[in-house]
Amino acid sequence: MRGGVFADMSEIKIEKLETDLLIIGGGTAGCLAAVRAKREAAELDVVIAEKAHIERSGCLAAGMNAINAYINPGETPESFVSYVRADAMGLLREDLVLSMAKRLNEVVQEVESWGLPIEKDERGNYLSRGRWNIKISGESLKPIIAGRAIDSGARVLNRVMITKLLLEEGRVTGAMGFGVRSGIFYLIKAKAVIVATGGAAGIYRPNNSGSSHHKMWYSPFNTGGGYAIGIRAGAEMTSFEMRFIALRTKDVIAPTGTLALGFGAKQVNSLGERFMATRYSHLGAEGAPTPLRVFGPTQEVKEGRGPIFLDTTHLKEEELRELKKSYLNMYPELILSWAANGFDPRERPIEIQGTEPYLVGGHTQSGYWISEKRETTLEGLYAAGDVAGGAPYKFVSGCWAEGVIAAENAVDYIRETGSTEESAESNDCLFTEMLRVYAPLHRDDGVSPPEMEERLQKVMDEYAGGVSRYYEMNEHELLLALNQIKHLQTQTRHLRAEDFHRLMNCHEVIDRIDIAEVLLNHLLYRKETRWPAYQSRVDYPYCNDRDWLKFVNSKRVNDRLEILERPYRQVVGGDRYVP
Amino acid sequence: MSVKIDPLLCNGCQGQDEANCVKLCPGDLLMIDQETGKPHIRNEADCWDCMVCVKGCPLEAIETVLPYQLASYKATLKPRVLDGKIIWHLRDARGNEETYELKTSS
Ligand SMILES: Cc1cc2nc3c(=O)[nH]c(=O)nc-3n(C[C@H](O)[C@H](O)[C@H](O)COP(=O)(O)OP(=O)(O)OC[C@H]3O[C@@H](n4cnc5c(N)ncnc54)[C@H](O)[C@@H]3O)c2cc1C
Numbered sequence: 005m006r007g008g009v010f011a012d013m014s015e016i017k018i019e020k021l022e023t024d025l026l027i028i029g030g031g032t033a034g035c036l037a038a039v040r041a042k043r044e045a046a047e048l049d050v051v052i053a054e055k056a057h058i059e060r061s062g063c064l065a066a067g068m069n070a071i072n073a074y075i076n077p078g079e080t081p082e083s084f085v086s087y088v089r090a091d092a093m094g095l096l097r098e099d100l101v102l103s104m105a106k107r108l109n110e111v112v113q114e115v116e117s118w119g120l121p122i123e124k125d126e127r128g129n130y131l132s133r134g135r136w137n138i139k140i141s142g143e144s145l146k147p148i149i150a151g152r153a154i155d156s157g158a159r160v161l162n163r164v165m166i167t168k169l170l171l172e173e174g175r176v177t178g179a180m181g182f183g184v185r186s187g188i189f190y191l192i193k194a195k196a197v198i199v200a201t202g203g204a205a206g207i208y209r210p211n212n213s214g215s216s217h218h219k220m221w222y223s224p225f226n227t228g229g230g231y232a233i234g235i236r237a238g239a240e241m242t243s244f245e246m247r248f249i250a251l252r253t254k255d256v257i258a259p260t261g262t263l264a265l266g267f268g269a270k271q272v273n274s275l276g277e278r279f280m281a282t283r284y285s286h287l288g289a290e291g292a293p294t295p296l297r298v299f300g301p302t303q304e305v306k307e308g309r310g311p312i313f314l315d316t317t318h319l320k321e322e323e324l325r326e327l328k329k330s331y332l333n334m335y336p337e338l339i340l341s342w343a344a345n346g347f348d349p350r351e352r353p354i355e356i357q358g359t360e361p362y363l364v365g366g367h368t369q370s371g372y373w374i375s376e377k378r379e380t381t382l383e384g385l386y387a388a389g390d391v392a393g394g395a396p397y398k399f400v401s402g403c404w405a406e407g408v409i410a411a412e413n414a415v416d417y418i419r420e421t422g423s424t425e426e427s428a429e430s431n432d433c434l435f436t437e438m439l440r441v442y443a444p445l446h447r448d449d450g451v452s453p454p455e456m457e458e459r460l461q462k463v464m465d466e467y468a469g470g471v472s473r474y475y476e477m478n479e480h481e482l483l484l485a486l487n488q489i490k491h492l493q494t495q496t497r498h499l500r501a502e503d504f505h506r507l508m509n510c511h512e513v514i515d516r517i518d519i520a521e522v523l524l525n526h527l528l529y530r531k532e533t534r535w536p537a538y539q540s541r542v543d544y545p546y547c548n549d550r551d552w553l554k555f556v557n558s559k560r561v562n563d564r565l566e567i568l569e570r571p572y573r574q575v576v577g578g579d580r581y582v583p
Numbered sequence: 584m585s586v587k588i589d590p591l592l593c594n595g596c597q598g599q600d601e602a603n604c605v606k607l608c609p610g611d612l613l614m615i616d617q618e619t620g621k622p623h624i625r626n627e628a629d630c631w632d633c634m635v636c637v638k639g640c641p642l643e644a645i646e647t648v649l650p651y652q653l654a655s656y657k658a659t660l661k662p663r664v665l666d667g668k669i670i671w672h673l674r675d676a677r678g679n680e681e682t683y684e685l686k687t688s689s
Binding site: 223 | 609625627628630635647649654656657658660673686
């Protein structure tokens with residue numbers, strides 16, 4: 005061993021495990037999938053492989069203050085689909101959204117029964133916050149669901165990063181990865197696999213730099229591992245071009261739904277104009293689809309009417325206390341920053357900004373192309389949560405619903421098909437993957453992961469519609485970006501790591517470069533602007549239903565990315581642009 | 584800055600297999616210093632400021648300090664984690680104090 009790491013491959017410890025169901029990523033969707041699988045089939049062995057520690061990993065680390073997808077009294081799963089369809093500018097997988105919507109209330113009530121405090125009125129009804137949201141006291145949401153997953157009898161491998169799917173005769177039969185602290189190499193054989201690794205941050209240059217480069221909204225530790233293993237295995241992916249850009253408080257990048265929905269704060273520009281109402285009334289004003297609520301303020305700034313604020317100066321003292329409580333449940337550092345900077349939201353409005361683009365299939369719809377059963381296009385592989393595509397507006401509860409649906413179908417699949425014969429393929433794969441995974445430890449000279457990350461983020465920001473470009477792009481820029489990303493893919497063989505943590509960082513950046521390649525191909529292919537800001541093609545500035553009411557999908561075939569088109573199908577009647 | 588660990592209060596979670604903060608950090612950023620037996624952060628800039636380690640510390644030895652480019656010197660936000668609730672103590676730069684009590688389980 006050299007400095008705690010291996011001098012040569014023979015020193016690497018290999019651990020081989022067998023299970024019935026492997027869940028990759030023990031987050032929101034992964035924990036619910038584990039509990040449901042064990043309930044449906046107590047006799048099945050379930051393993052969760054988690055890159056961090058499931059007690060506080062993923063998006064839910066700090067906690068949550070609301071559940072953003074719930075069918076409140078007076079609404080139906082169908083009315084939910086109509087709303088989400090208009091919010092997604094008329095293009096989404098209605099079958100997926102509908103099947104998820106039908107399960108939302110069930111999963112929320114289940115988690116409530118595990119100890120999640122949900123706020124209620126005097127009559128015992130959930131307190132709603134807007135049409136689809138309910139208020140929770142969710143600081144401990146993650147430990148609550150993780151505790152349930154452990155109690156259900158699932159085995160948990162913490163601090164294991166999955167880097168590759170095991171494919172045998174076209175069927176997914178497990179996965180490989182390494183211990184980010186121990187350095188142990190894992191080969192996990194399974195009869196079915198659910199991928200639930202969340203979305204991807206860190207592809208674009210973030211709002212903040214240097215000492216604050218991780219002061220971002222989406223978890224900086226969700227680096228798209230689940231997308232990358234699918235891309236490399238040839239799974240079909242959808243709608244990567246529908247990036248997610250969030251409207252957040254400036255600097256600390258805290259969610260603003262709490263302010264707008266919970267406390268009636270309206271967007272105003274530096275002239276005091278309610279520009280969403282004046283300039284975008286035909287599109288729904290302050291209730292316009294989410295991409296437009298990012299596009300609107302971005303245009304204000306671009307055209308010289310920034311900064312943009314959410315006006316909180318109407319708040320009463322008691323309301324301000326309630327507001328602070330709300331953030332302490334989900335994003336406590338915002339309250340700390342106000343205290344440090346002497347900021348009082350009753351004296352001055354709160355400045356907001358758009359974030360860097362992320363890929364988050366639970367807000368927008370980039371991810372695996374799946375069936376209603378949450379099967380991917382690779383047999384034996386299911387996807388749920390932010391990594392699954394086609395169904396926007398999932399949030400916490402929709403990720404739970406998808407986890408449950410994926411688990412139920414994976415259990416059925418295991419019962420029907422059983423295990424495969426051990427093939428020679430898995431041993432060959434093992435050695436190839438080990439060489440790939442540990443290579444950065446053996447280089448004395450080369451490029452560090454932060455250096456390569458900076459390069460990736462610069463290219464994406466400047467040529468593929470990042471924050472500094474007001475999210476706009478054209479074909480020339482995208483082609484240039486693609487060229488540079490392809491070059492970066494050849495540079496990853498120079499990455500070096502001095503310990504296992506850095507080795508994890510190396511694979512995080514390799515994964516994001518593979519994702520960037522897919523993203524650029526999707527952005528190039530869709531020749532319209534369907535989702536302003538999320539996907540602003542200045543060379544094709546209009547929404548074009550006649551030619552583009554369809555999904556852009558892709559898959560890698562023999563190291564080349566193929567683009568496929570898939571049709572849109574309307575399931576719920578009504579005007580696609582009316583919520 | 585990101586998190587500051589008070590070396591006098593911290594005992595490295597003696598007697599446990601793993602210190603709580605080292606166990607919980609979603610970014611695997613906290614590690615034990617072999618010489619002192621106490622945790623430190625590998626790379627301050629990689630911290631998400633999620634405060635998971637702060638809430639998880641049984642001795643209240645960890646504090647989140649936001650990067651100076653975002654937040655002035657000096658305010659503090661300290662949670663006291665109790666059974667079923669958290670009491671947050673906020674102290675602003677001028678020394679004004681506020682307290683908030685929040686339910687964490689039902
Ligand atoms: C700050 C913030 C606030 C939010 N607030 C709300 C809210 O108030 N209400 C609401 O409804 N929604 C909210 N959301 C959205 C919601 O939290 C997410 O959509 C949802 O939690 C995603 O669930 P998931 O299971 O897909 O991902 P996660 O819960 O993030 O889980 C993914 C897991 O996979 C692990 N992982 C990643 N890569 C690998 C790998 N290669 N190998 C093994 N494991 C891996 C991660 O460590 C993580 O544990 C918020 C999101 C954020 C970021």
